[in-house]
Amino acid sequence: MGVDSSAHLAACTAENFRVYVDWRLKNFKVQKQSTIWVEWKFLRLLFKREIGRKVDEFVGEQISEYILGPLTDEYDLDLSIDYKPVVSVEDLVAILHYHWCLDTASVTHERYTVQNPLIMLMVAYTSSRPGALIESGCLWGSNDALCYKDIVLRVIPNPDQPVRHILVMETLNNVHRTTYIFHERDDNLALCPISHFLALALADGAFEAQGINSVEDVFPIRVQAPRNSLQLRWKQSMLNVPIFRRAMHTTEGVRISPDRALPYDTFNQYLQRLGRNAGFEYKLTPYCIRRGTANAVDGVATTSERNQVMGHSRADIFERYYISQKVKRDVQSAFIGCAARESIISAVTRFSLTRDPRVPKELSDEQKTAIERDPQLVKLSDRQKSLSKLIKRKHGSIVKAKGTELHRQYTEIGDTIRAEKQSLYRAAFERMRDEFFATIDTIEIERQLLGLSVSEISEVEDTGRNHFTFPERARLAQNLFRSSDCTVENHHELYSRRVQTIKDWVSLCNLREGPRTRTVLRTRSESDFNQLDDLIDADTFPILCPGTQCLFCLGDSQLPHSARMYSFSRPEHLRRHVQDCHLRYHANDAPLWCPHPSCVEVLADIETFKQHAYLNHNIYL
Numbered sequence: 001m002g003v004d005s006s007a008h009l010a011a012c013t014a015e016n017f018r019v020y021v022d023w024r025l026k027n028f029k030v031q032k033q034s035t036i037w038v039e040w041k042f043l044r045l046l047f048k049r050e051i052g053r054k055v056d057e058f059v060g061e062q063i064s065e066y067i068l069g070p071l072t073d074e075y076d077l078d079l080s081i082d083y084k085p086v087v088s089v090e091d092l093v094a095i096l097h098y099h100w101c102l103d104t105a106s107v108t109h110e111r112y113t114v115q116n117p118l119i120m121l122m123v124a125y126t127s128s129r130p131g132a133l134i135e136s137g138c139l140w141g142s143n144d145a146l147c148y149k150d151i152v153l154r155v156i157p158n159p160d161q162p163v164r165h166i167l168v169m170e171t172l173n174n175v176h177r178t179t180y181i182f183h184e185r186d187d188n189l190a191l192c193p194i195s196h197f198l199a200l201a202l203a204d205g206a207f208e209a210q211g212i213n214s215v216e217d218v219f220p221i222r223v224q225a226p227r228n229s230l231q232l233r234w235k236q237s238m239l240n241v242p243i244f245r246r247a248m249h250t251t252e253g254v255r256i257s258p259d260r261a262l263p264y265d266t267f268n269q270y271l272q273r274l275g276r277n278a279g280f281e282y283k284l285t286p287y288c289i290r291r292g293t294a295n296a297v298d299g300v301a302t303t304s305e306r307n308q309v310m311g312h313s314r315a316d317i318f319e320r321y322y323i324s325q326k327v328k329r330d331v332q333s334a335f336i337g338c339a340a341r342e343s344i345i346s347a348v349t350r351f352s353l354t355r356d357p358r359v360p361k362e363l364s365d366e367q368k369t370a371i372e373r374d375p376q377l378v379k380l381s382d383r384q385k386s387l388s389k390l391i392k393r394k395h396g397s398i399v400k401a402k403g404t405e406l407h408r409q410y411t412e413i414g415d416t417i418r419a420e421k422q423s424l425y426r427a428a429f430e431r432m433r434d435e436f437f438a439t440i441d442t443i444e445i446e447r448q449l450l451g452l453s454v455s456e457i458s459e460v461e462d463t464g465r466n467h468f469t470f471p472e473r474a475r476l477a478q479n480l481f482r483s484s485d486c487t488v489e490n491h492h493e494l495y496s497r498r499v500q501t502i503k504d505w506v507s508l509c510n511l512r513e514g515p516r517t518r519t520v521l522r523t524r525s526e527s528d529f530n531q532l533d534d535l536i537d538a539d540t541f542p543i544l545c546p547g548t549q550c551l552f553c554l555g556d557s558q559l560p561h562s563a564r565m566y567s568f569s570r571p572e573h574l575r576r577h578v579q580d581c582h583l584r585y586h587a588n589d590a591p592l593w594c595p596h597p598s599c600v601e602v603l604a605d606i607e608t609f610k611q612h613a614y615l616n617h618n619i620y621l
Contacts, residue, residue, distance in 0.1 A: 010051055014062040017043070021067075025075050033077040036067055085282045086324045087292035091351040092124055096190045098278035098357075101477040104466050105277065106516050107270075109247040110508040111203070111256050113473070116270055118196035119244055119262075122146075122171070123286050125193060126180040127293040127310050130268070130286045132173055134244050135261040145261035146171070148206055149239040151197070153232045155221050165222050167194045178308060186494050189501050190480040199505030200243060201234075208233040215502040219495070251586040252595065253556045254512055279357035281437045288351065294322040324349060359436050363428055371424045380420065384413045469513050469560050472504035514553070514563035541597045544618045548574045551613060552582045555595035571620060578621055 021036060030036065040063060044055050071077065087095075096117055107113055119133055130136065133146045152170040169182040185192040201207065202215060209232070211217055223230050242261035247254050268285065275284025282288075297306050303315045312318060326349040330340035347353070363371075371377070387410045388398065395401040398410065468474045479497050541554065548568040553559060568574040583606055586592060592609055594601040596617055603609040610621045 006050065009047060012047065012051075012056055012059055014059050014066065017063050018066060018071075021071060025071075031078050032082075033067065033072050033079050034081070036071065036077070040064075040067065083282065084291060084325060085284075085288045085351045086295055086326075086349065087124075087284075087288045087351045088296070088346070088349070089124075089292075091292070092120065092289065093188075093191070094352050094355065095120070095274065095278060095284070097481055099274060100190060100480050102357075102466055103274065103277065104468065105273070106513050108512070109254055109256055110470070110511040110513065111200075111245075112247070112270065114196065114199055114505045114508050115244050115262070116267060117190070118193060118200070119267060119286075120271075120289060121191065121193045121196065123289045124293055125182060126171060126173065127290050127297070128173065129290065129311075130264050134242075134267055135263045137264040140263065143242065143259075143261050145242040145244060147240050147242055148201075148234045151234075151243070153197075153201070155223055155230045155232070156228065157223055167198070167218070169194055169197060173311065178311065186498065188481070189498060195498060195502050196505065197243070199502045200509065202502070203506045203509035204238065204241070206234050206238040206241075208235050215499050215506070219499070249581070249585050251582050251592065252552060253514075253558065253582070255558075256509070276359075276433070277361050279355045279359045280352065281354040281356075281433075282351065284351075291322050291324070292351075294318055295324050295328065298323070299328075354437060356437070356440060358440075360432055363425065363432065367428055367432065368425075371421065371428060374420075374424055377417065377420055377424065380413060380417045384410065384417060387413065470508065470511055472507045472511070476501065476504050510558055511560075512558045514556075514559045543596070543598055543616065545596075547571060547618055547620065549619065550574060550578060550582075551617060551619060552578065552595045555597045557597075574619075575621055 017040070021039075024030060024036075024039070044060070047055050072079070099113075099117055119130075122128060122133055123130070126132075131139070131144075135141075135143060135145050150172045152172075154168050154170070155165050156168055158164040158166045166184050168184075171180045171182065172178075173180070182193045182197075184194045189195055198215065198218065202213075202218075205213075212232070218232070221230060221232075241259055244262040244267075245257050246260050246262045246266060248257045248260065271284050271286065275282075278284075294306070294310055297309050298318065301309065306318060307313070307315060310318060310322070328345060328349060330342060330345050333340045387406060391398055391401045391404075391406050391410060394406065395404070398407070401407040401410075466477070468477070479501055482497070545551070545554065546567045548571055549566070550568070553566065554564050556564060568577065586606065588607075589605045591602055591604055592606070594603060594609065594612060594616075599616065601612060601616070603612050613619045613621050
């Protein structure tokens, strides 16, 4: 528009903000007054950062009056306050139980299966904002996240049992310079941040001490006089490496980046999917957990201590944005003058109060068909088909028309169709969930009155019926939520279970499931899994392969056996897969190793590799 953005911001006039917010409301689907308030807050922060001073007080008052009055009236902005769920420890246990025991959804890489629960635990135990642990959405590309240098892992004598030595962890919040302390938990390993973190550190090979290669090397370490603790230090090369990292595509397949932090959007999408599939009515976000921490700490700490934990500069921040909207005290009993029934109040304030794991997790075939028949979508599809016929008549094919105006129109309408279809699917899915939660109570009550049991209403998920691709996941589902009384249970059994759990987590950090179409979900016992592993280890992988087998997948030790041995139905499908999933991430003139596990040839470039694959491995690419 020919306007200098810095000068426009520095002018700091109410009229400039009015022009901006008018444009914002006319061009975007903003319906709530609170959204405008948040944007005004961020503009003030931006002004202070860029200009070096606060917004003029008189201008601030003008804009506030404008938002509250004329703007709200003109655009009929919604003044309602959304329900802000608070996740308690009972809710977090339910979420983690679903993640480890019931969630069979495919993930990009199995390291996500280990690191995502640890992020949840660290948010719960430190009240950290997501941006303190992973790359913030506001700082995309910054790679600013929790690194190994921010963690101190120590061995200390257990003050309660001096003969035992335990691991403790100190985590530094770089923003507020606050240090949080974590300790081991043997009663429920799913809630133990030390065990999760130890698995990630072992998988990364992060320890400076050369003798630490497995969990059995860590636990025997003892503190001897005159020392009070021993610090397990990190390699110099690992200090600035983010602990929670993203997956990336490489020639070999999907791998965990050695140095790029996990972005917030990836974690938030995982958390929301987990909440939906676990049957929670309300959207699960990191701030639900942070609010839970705030309310838990509020009951046991002073105002100053709560501010320190939360990183708040003022007490009213908690009161305005974090305090539970459900009153946590038994006011009824207080008025009557009898003993408070806090357990009832606690049960009713839980995030999982309305949880129902039977909620549909995807649209039915009928609902999908109805979306495909949407008039607007049909109209767009017909237009795309007409353009396709015209392009083929003029240029012979869609590919040959690249660079022409017709091809641009064809691409644009394809993008519009995808966006419209995604919007329709999302709206239909939300309606389906809303309808389920709005009707399930009455349906269940009516059926109970008819004498029907819960099992006759709908099928309830059962841990024992879930089948995992990797034996590590199956063992974790069995071990993590076994209740342990540390005072009476055999310490050797607790130790063995903990060691096995951490070993399984370390293994998962170097595995990935691959496409579901290639993975056969088997009902196998653990012994069956072990026999299969022995078979894989003994397999020499013949040099001559079926003509439709992917050499890169065959050589990928992170994939399950069924995905490695998979053969495509047609040669062209194989060629498309190899190009899209492997060779596109490799420079044409760069040398590469032959990925076949029994071949050690180094090829000069991609063309040489294709010739080698045909002549030596019977695969035409």
